[in-house]
Amino acid sequence: SQTIHQWPATLVQPVGSPLSLECTVEGTSNPNLYWYRQAAGRGLQLLFYSVGIGQISSEVPQNLSASRPQDRQFILSSKKLLLSDSGFYLCAWSVKGSYGYTFGSGTRLTVV
């Protein structure tokens, strides 16, 4: 069966520090991968999506970047965190041609 792993579950980082959040999918190949951010009262904002290795599309200009070094690995990064980067980050995957997403359990990031 397919599973998605996202870590860490919680993270507290000082302003200006780097960030690396990792997401991996098991039990499938060549998935579409997504990073969403959820801020209070704002719903889910799509940050990045990837349809293949090395293929990253950015939805919103920001302080973050994403990479897909392997087929089932998706990494969200920042060189210098801002206070506004605080939020709940969700990774998701979908099978090409299917209709729904499967979400990871999320990372609660607090920038202090």
Next chain:
Amino acid sequence: AQSVTQLDSQVPVFEEAPVELRCNYSSSVSVYLFWYVQYPNQGLQLLLKYLSGSTLVKGINGFEAEFNKSQTSFHLRKPSVHISDTAEYFCAVRALGGYQKVTFGTGTKLQVIP
């Protein structure tokens, strides 16, 4: 482009009472529609989806939703809620064909009162 509006940010309801969570969407093309549920500090779980066919869709945990094309709505309903239904609910839309970008609403927090 598509957009989703969930007018109610919070809905309190007594246990065993019925509930309706409203969702309206906007799109110039045909769409697929989804409802997701999020329990505290967890990811989102798919409740139900409308792809085609019958406009009344049944999902998990006793929820159902009805697609109304003329009113561009996809309201979620449950005839009798339980304490365990306390969660945040997100409506989402995706255009047919092409890349699978899904647009989410801002969510409705359902609070079930004992």
